[in-house]
Amino acid sequence: MPELPEVETIARDLRPLVTGRTVLDARTDWPRMIAGTDPASFAHRLRGRRVMGVERRAKWLLLDLDDGAVLAIQVMMTGQLFVVPAAAPADRHVHLYLDLDDGRQLRLRDMRKFARVGLYRRGPDGRVLRAAPAQPGAAIAADAPHGGPSGSGGAGDPDGGEGPAGRDVFARHGPEPLDPTFTLARFRERLRARRGRLKSLLLDQSFVAGIGNIYADEALWRARLHPLRTAATLRPADERRLYRSLLDVLTEAVERRGSSVDDYTAPEGDGEMQDHLRAYQRTGLPCLRCGRPMRRITVGQRGTHFCSWCQRLPAADRAGAAALLHGLRAGARSEPAARRGPRWTELVGEGVLGLTADEARRVAERTRRAAATRRRVARAGAGD
Numbered sequence: 001m002p003e004l005p006e007v008e009t010i011a012r013d014l015r016p017l018v019t020g021r022t023v024l025d026a027r028t029d030w031p032r033m034i035a036g037t038d039p040a041s042f043a044h045r046l047r048g049r050r051v052m053g054v055e056r057r058a059k060w061l062l063l064d065l066d067d068g069a070v071l072a073i074q075v076m077m078t079g080q081l082f083v084v085p086a087a088a089p090a091d092r093h094v095h096l097y098l099d100l101d102d103g104r105q106l107r108l109r110d111m112r113k114f115a116r117v118g119l120y121r122r123g124p125d126g127r128v129l130r131a132a133p134a135q136p137g138a139a140i141a142a143d144a145p146h147g148g149p150s151g152s153g154g155a156g157d158p159d160g161g162e163g164p165a166g167r168d169v170f171a172r173h174g175p176e177p178l179d180p181t182f183t184l185a186r187f188r189e190r191l192r193a194r195r196g197r198l199k200s201l202l203l204d205q206s207f208v209a210g211i212g213n214i215y216a217d218e219a220l221w222r223a224r225l226h227p228l229r230t231a232a233t234l235r236p237a238d239e240r241r242l243y244r245s246l247l248d249v250l251t252e253a254v255e256r257r258g259s260s261v262d263d264y265t266a267p268e269g270d271g272e273m274q275d276h277l278r279a280y281q282r283t284g285l286p287c288l289r290c291g292r293p294m295r296r297i298t299v300g301q302r303g304t305h306f307c308s309w310c311q312r313l314p315a316a317d318r319a320g321a322a323a324l325l326h327g328l329r330a331g332a333r334s335e336p337a338a339r340r341g342p343r344w345t346e347l348v349g350e351g352v353l354g355l356t357a358d359e360a361r362r363v364a365e366r367t368r369r370a371a372a373t374r375r376r377v378a379r380a381g382a383g384d
Contacts, residue, residue, distance in 0.1 A: 001077050002264045003059060004177070004210030005253030005273065010081055011056040013267040014106075017083040018063070022050045022101040030095040033108075035118035045119055046071070046098070058173050058209035060158055062128065070120040070128050072158070072169075073108065078263045079115030080378050082107050088383025109382045111263070120169055127168045173209040177246055178254075182208075187243045191231050198242075199227035199299045211246070214259055214280045217305045219245040221279035226311040227297075227304045228321040233314050252276070261368070265375045274368070279305045281367070284360030293357070297325065 002010070026043040028034060034042045050066040061081075063071040075081065086105045090097075096108035096117065108115055123129045158169050174190070175182045190208075194201055201207055202216035211219075220227050222245035225238060234242070258264060258271035261281060265271075278288050283296040287307040297304050313321050 001059065001212055002075055002258065003212035003215055004056075004250055005215070005256075006258035006264050006266070006271065007056050007059050007061060007075070007210070008254050009257045009266045009271060010075070011054050011061055014061070014063075014081065014083070015054040017104075017267060018051045018100065018106060019053055020051065021104075023047065023065075024099040024101055025097075026099070027097045028095055030113055033095055033110075033113065033115060033117060035116050037119070042117075042119065045069070057128065057170055057176075058158065058205060059212070060170075064122060068122050070122050071117065072120055072128070073117045074115060074158075075108075076110070076112075076114035076116065078112045079108060079110040080263065080265055080382065082109065082267055082379070082382040082384045084383040090383050091381030093378075094382055107382050109378055111378075123166075123168075128170060130165050130167045130169055170209075173205050174207045175209065177208050177210065178250055184240060184243050188236075188239050191234065191239055191242075194231045196231060197227065197299065198225055198229050198231060199302070199304050201231055202246075203300065203302065208246075211250075213302050213304075214261070214277070215246075215249055215253065217279040218249045218277060220311065221306060222249060224310050226308075226313045226317070226321075227299055227306050228324065229313055229317050230320075233316050260371065260375060262371050263374055263378065265378065270372075270375060279307070281305065281364060282360075285357060285364070 023046045026039075026046045028039050028042075031039050037045075046065075049069065052064045052066055055062045055064065059074060061073040061075075063073070065071060073079075073081070083100075083104055083106050086099060086103055088105075090107060091109075093111045094107050094109045095113065095115075098106040100106060108117070120128045120130060158173065175186065187208075191201075194207065196204075198220060199216055202211050202219065203213065217227070219242065223238070223241040225234075225242060253259065253271075253273045256271055256273040256276065257266060257269070259273040259277060259280075260270035261274045261277075279294065282294045282305055284293050286292065287294055287310060290307060290309050292307060292309045294305055295308050297306075
């Protein structure tokens with residue numbers, strides 16, 4: 001799923017394309033995409049609204065409208081946003097159309113239909129708040145705040161379910177790691193209040209917002225910290241390295257427009273961070289620091305890539321990690337031999353990579369080419 005750098009890139013691309021534009025109409029052929037209201041009410045509440053700006057919070061895009069409403073969009077795993085001429089052809093995977101007053105459309109294409117959109121309102125302090133849902137077909141004054149998606153309850157709802165009017169929908173999210181107020185002292189304070197394993201902790205959106213599988217692996221590799229290490233065993237120097245690594249990799253990824261490793265692409269094109277990743281999806285390839293093969297395990301149902309030599313576990317964590325790795329090893333032995341490749345092979349012991357370095361490179365290259373083909377098809381299918 002696109003993470004902070006990818007969503008930030010989409011926001012930056014959209015900003016000059018839609019800011020100042022008025023939404024003339026909204027249409028969808030997948031009502032479940034719209035959280036908390038029906039398509040007719042959603043279109044009614046958007047019609048005639050002017051886009052004042054585009055921002056990002058966590059993994060959500062926020063389009064501020066001229067009446068105080070916020071159109072929130074989460075692209076999820078395969079969602080893609082494009083701004084194209086209204087007359088451009090579209091394939092069957094485009095599920096949301098916003099007609100703009102300059103003759104173009106903002107289109108949301110999603111092959112797997114996981115993307116979610118909803119309407120919230122902006123509070124006086126800048127927070128994104130819920131409001132009581134408007135009744136279908138009800139007249140809405142120009143200065144009245146819109147309702148929010150209060151009934152989603154799924155992964156696409158930033159609040160995770162029902163909530164009272166006026167509630168901050170991002171109340172459960174942690175701080176933004178690239179915000180100037182996110183200092184080393186603040187990071188340490190939050191880190192020392194936790195006892196979980198580092199990989200799982202970095203993926204927890206209540207700890208820090210916007211980090212996902214790619215950049216958790218990358219930050220831990222840069223900081224030389226094992227993904228199964230617990231927060232309680234970190235020394236001050238470890239905390240500092242992890243903090244700097246997080247900020248450095250996220251900043252670099254934003255500058256490189258994110259990682260187009262699967263279906264992610266932005267309105268103005270793909271990212272290039274995938275060509276500079278040092279851990280993620282490099283199973284079996286030499287570690288760029290020590291030359292030993294990179295390994296892959298599953299942590300919290302997420303593929304986790306690391307170097308067992310550079311990212312060693314301290315003695316205090318070895319017993320617990322050994323029990324976890326023993327379970328993974330037993331599971332790997334029971335899997336069919338046909339499951340090969342850097343995205344699926346479970347690597348749980350020295351010498352059991354299953355792929356030579358050359359084989360791993362060929363598999364990785366085939367994966368990249370296949371993903372690039374999907375993105376080209378997506379751009380054509382959206383009318384770009």
